[in-house]
Amino acid sequence: MAQVLAMILAGGRVGELDVLTFFRPKSVLPYGRLYRVIDFPMSNLMHSDIENVGILSQYRPFELISHIANGEPWDMTGRQRRAVILPPFQGRGSSDWYQGTADAVYQNTDFIRMNDPELVIVLSGDHIYRMDYRTLIEFHREKKADLTVAFTRVSPLKDSSRFGLAAIEDEDPRGGKVTEYREKPKNSNLEWASLTIYVFKTELLIAALNDNATHASHEFGRDIIPMLLKKHRVYGYKHTGYWGYTRTIEEYYRTSMDILGYRPKVDIRSWEIRTNMANDGIRDRKPAFVGASARLKDTFFYAGCSIEGTVRNSILFPGVSVEKGAVVEDSILFFDSTVKAGARAKRTIADSACTIGAHADVGGPGDKLTVIGMGTDVPENVRIAGGVTVHPKLKPGAFTKPRYKAGEVIQ
Numbered sequence: 001m002a003q004v005l006a007m008i009l010a011g012g013r014v015g016e017l018d019v020l021t022f023f024r025p026k027s028v029l030p031y032g033r034l035y036r037v038i039d040f041p042m043s044n045l046m047h048s049d050i051e052n053v054g055i056l057s058q059y060r061p062f063e064l065i066s067h068i069a070n071g072e073p074w075d076m077t078g079r080q081r082r083a084v085i086l087p088p089f090q091g092r093g094s095s096d097w098y099q100g101t102a103d104a105v106y107q108n109t110d111f112i113r114m115n116d117p118e119l120v121i122v123l124s125g126d127h128i129y130r131m132d133y134r135t136l137i138e139f140h141r142e143k144k145a146d147l148t149v150a151f152t153r154v155s156p157l158k159d160s161s162r163f164g165l166a167a168i169e170d171e172d173p174r175g176g177k178v179t180e181y182r183e184k185p186k187n188s189n190l191e192w193a194s195l196t197i198y199v200f201k202t203e204l205l206i207a208a209l210n211d212n213a214t215h216a217s218h219e220f221g222r223d224i225i226p227m228l229l230k231k232h233r234v235y236g237y238k239h240t241g242y243w244g245y246t247r248t249i250e251e252y253y254r255t256s257m258d259i260l261g262y263r264p265k266v267d268i269r270s271w272e273i274r275t276n277m278a279n280d281g282i283r284d285r286k287p288a289f290v291g292a293s294a295r296l297k298d299t300f301f302y303a304g305c306s307i308e309g310t311v312r313n314s315i316l317f318p319g320v321s322v323e324k325g326a327v328v329e330d331s332i333l334f335f336d337s338t339v340k341a342g343a344r345a346k347r348t349i350a351d352s353a354c355t356i357g358a359h360a361d362v363g364g365p366g367d368k369l370t371v372i373g374m375g376t377d378v379p380e381n382v383r384i385a386g387g388v389t390v391h392p393k394l395k396p397g398a399f400t401k402p403r404y405k406a407g408e409v410i411q
Contacts, residue, residue, distance in 0.1 A: 001048070001049050001050050001051075001134070001137070002052075002080060003117055003118035003119060004050050004052075004117055004118065004119045004120075004121060004133075004137060005052050005053075005054070005112060005115045005117035005119070005120050005121070005202075006045050006050050006052065006053045006054070006120075006121050006122075006123060007053075007054045007055075007056060007105055007108070007112075007120060007121070007122045007123070008027075008038070008041055008042075008053060008054070008055045008056065008123050008124075008125045009056050009101050009104060009122065009123065009124050009125055009196070010025060010027035010028075010038055010055050010056055010057055010064060010125030010126075011025055011027070011056050011057040011058030011059050011061065011064070011087075011098065011104070012025060012026060012027075012058065012059055012126075013025055013026060013059040013060070014026055014247055014248075016247055016248040016249065017029070017246075017247070017248065017249060017252065018249060018371060018389060019351065019371055019372075019373035019374075019389060019390070019391055019392055020249070020252070020349070020351060020371065020373075021059075022373060022374070022391075022392055023060060023063070023374055023392070024060055024063045024064070025057070025058075025059045025060060025061065025063070025064055026125075026126045026246065026247075027064060027125035027126050028063045028064050028067050029126070029246060029252065030317055030334050030335065030352075031128065031246075031255075031256060032256065032259045032266070032268055032273075032300065032315065033259075033300040033301060033302045033315050033316065033317055033318075034275060034282055034302050034317060034318060035268070035273060035275045036067055036275060037125070037126050037127075037128065037246055038055075038064070038067070038068075038125045038126070039273050039274060039275045040127065040128050040129060040130075040273060041123045041124070041125055041127070042068075042073075042074045042083070042274070043074065043271070043272065043273045043274050044129075044130065044131050044132070044133060045074070045076075045123075045133065046074040046075055046076070046274065047132060047272065048131075048132050048133035048134050049134065050121065050133060051075065051076050051078075051080070051081035051082075052076075052080070052081065052082060052115060052117075053071070053076060053082070053083045053084070054084050054086045054108060054111050054112075055068060055083060055084065055085050055086060055125070056086050056098065056104045056105070056108065057085050057086065057087045058087065058088055058097060058098050058104070061085065061087055064085070065085055066279055067275075067276050067279045068083055068085060068276070069276055069278070069279070070083070071083030073274050073275060073276040073277065073278075074274055084111070086108050086111060088107065089107075099218050100217065100218035100219045100223075101122075101196075101218070101219050101220045101221075102209060102212055102218040102219055102220050102223060102224050103213075103218035105122060105205075105209060106209040106210070106212070106213055106218070109206050109209060109210075112202065112205075112206065113206075116202075117202055118201075118202060119137065119140070119199055119200065119201060119202060120199075120200045120202050120205050121133060121136075121137070121197070121198065121199050121200075122196075122197070122198040122200065122220065123196065123197055123198075124195070124196035124197070126246050126247070127195060127196070127243065127244065127245065127246070128242075128243070128244030128245075128246065128255050128258075128266060129195070129239070129241065129242055129243045129244065130241060130242065130271045131150070131197075131239060131241070133197075135174075136148065136150060136197070136199060136237050137199060139172075139174050139175060139235070139237050140199045140235065140237075143172075143177075143233070143235050144233060145199075145233045145234065145235040146200070146201050146204050146228065146232040146233045146234065147198060147199065147200055147201075147204065147225070147228050147232060147233075147234045147235070148175075148198070148199040148234075148235045148236070148237055149166070149178065149194055149195075149197065149198055149199075149225065149234070149235070149236055149237070150194075150195040150197035150198075150236075150237045150239050151166055151168065151175075151192035151193060151194055151195060151236050151237065151238055151239065152192070152193055152195055152238075152239045152240075152243045153191055153192060153193070153238070153240075154191060154192075154193040155191070161184055161185065161186050161187075162184060162247075163184065163193035163194055164181065164182070164183045164184065164193065164194035164221040164225065165181070165182050165184075165185060165188050165190035165191070165192060165193055165194070166178050166179075166180060166181045166182075166190060166192045166194065166236055167179045167180040167181075167190055167192070168192050168236035168238065173238075174237060174238060175235060175236045175237040175238045176235065176236060177233070177234070177235055177236070178229060178234045178235060178236045181225050181226060181229055181234075183219075183221045183222045183225075183226070184221075192236060192238070194221060194225075195239060195243060196220070196221070197239075198220060198225075204228070204232065208224050208227060208228060209224075211227070212224060212227070242258075242265050242266060244258060244265075244266065249349070249369055249371060250369065252349075253332065253349060253369055256315060256332055257313075257315075257330075259300060259315070260298050260299075260300065260313060260315070261298065280318065280335055281318075282302070282303070282304075282318055285302075285303035285304030285318050285319065286303065286304060287303055288301055288302065288303055288304065288305040288306070288307070289305070289306045289307070290307050290308075291306075291307065291308035291324070293308050293309070293324050293325075294307045294308050294309065294310070294311070294322075295309075295310040295311070295312075296310075296311050296312075297311075297312045297313065298312065298313045299311045299312065299313065299314050299315070299316065300314075300315045300316065301315075301316035301320065302316070302317065302318045303318055304318035304319040304320075304336075305318065305319065305320045305321070305322075306320075306321040306322070307321075307322045308322065308323055308324040308326075309322040309323055309324055309325055309326035309327060309328065309339065309341075310322075310326070310327045310328070311327075311328045311329075312327075312328070312329045312330070313329060313330050314328050314329065314330060314331045314332065314333070315331075315332045315333070316328075316333050317333060317334050317335045317336075317337075317352075318335055318336075319335050319336035319337075320333045320334075320335070320336065320337050320338070320339075321337075321338040321339070322338075322339045323338070323339060323340050323341040323343075324341055325341045325342045326339040326340065326341060326342060326343045326344070326345075326356075327343075327344045327345070327346075328344075328345045328346075329344075329345070329346045329347075330346055330347045331345045331346065331347065331348040331349070331350070331363070332348075332349045332350070333345075333348075333350045333354075334349075334350060334351050334352040334354075334374075335352040335353070336352055336353045337350045337351075337352065337353060337354040337355070337356075338354070338355045338356070339356045340355065340356060340357050340358040340359075340360070340380065341358050341359075342358050342359040343356045343357060343358055343359055343360045343361070343362070343380075344360070344361045344362065344363075345362045345363055346362070346363040346364055346365065346386070347363045347364065347365070347366075347368070347369050347370065347386055348362050348363040348369070348370045348371070348372065349369060349370070349371045349372070350372040351371075351372060351373050351374035351375070351376075351392065352374050352375070353374060353375045354372050354373075354374070354375065354376050354377070354378070355376075355377045355378060356372075356378045357377070357378050357379045357380035357381070357382065357396070358380040358381070359380055359381050360378050360379065360380055360381060360382050360383070360384070361382075361383045361384070362378060362384045363384070363385075363386050364385055364386035365386070366386050366387075368385075368386035368387030368406055369386065369387065370384060370385070370386055370387065370388050370389075370390070371388075371389050371390065372390040373389075373390055373391045373392030373393070373394075374392040374393065375392055375393040376390055376391070376392055376393060376394040377394065377395055377396050378390070378396075378399070379396035379399050380396075381402070382399055382402055382403070382404075383402060383403040383404070384403075384404045384410075385403075385404060385405050385406045385408075386406055387406035387407055388404050388405075388406065388407070388408050388409070388410065389408075389409045389410070390409075390410045390411075391409070391410060391411035394410065394411070398410065398411075
């Protein structure tokens, strides 16, 4: 779709993801045994024939830049196809960090003008879903909309304070005109939540961003949508498929676990999600090894893994080692982490290159998750309860007592 330019909001960090985003933006959080969260919007764009993409980066961009590379994994290379990282920049007389989602796009309006698209689709880089954007764009054009926002139905009141919510006319099963929009209201009966997927007429987008530039706040949900709703044709497109949020540790965990099971809610294979197999040396890993003593149930793992212990209902990224006598349950272990002999990990997320020492007992039953930051070595025999947060790059000497209770932070 040569007349459509995509802009992906991919550069942010949220405090709710805590130690998992100390060294990476949330968009490249590992997901589903070898993927990154941004692979989902990138793959959706590829399958929708939208092959000209600007990726807005700011916070610790190295891992994002390494992952996107030149866009080749998503077939975005060639004379008319490209994926371009757009970091903040210094210009003559003005420079600044991006001051919000709208400001990030505003600072790159020259990129938009250079491509001269009919439409601009703005996407969040940290949601898990499958969508053919061509149907959304067809709806936008058919309705002669100035702005179309994709929504999904949520529980009123329960989720109202976390999303931008709208009332949508029932003129069409696919959606209708937005009659009311409120950004993260404390109490609301509105039930359609914004997916942070926006289709704009290009001239209107640039005009709205220019108008907003002098304001104190620069957010699409808080500022741009309410402003356009007053005078322009704003439509809501109803997404009825799966949608997973990854803004908090609990949401990330729940969405990750949706890839497991006989009929998973997130079917990565049928969705045809692509990733950069050259990143993290994925394609060069040796075949996974499953020893005679291994016991596996409902677990995803990939090349480079070595499993000689018991693993149940878990996700193992390339290079993970589970030694003999170790037990891993309901857990997510990122690249090159190790669970030593006799250790246990339950409801635990361990970032890349972590080690859980021999006979250590990490996590536990219940709702609380234990999260271990990148590159930390948990000492042998220590007991860490569910709900503990462990900071990155800690050596065994940083663990000053044999037991840690729920809610403690080890740093």
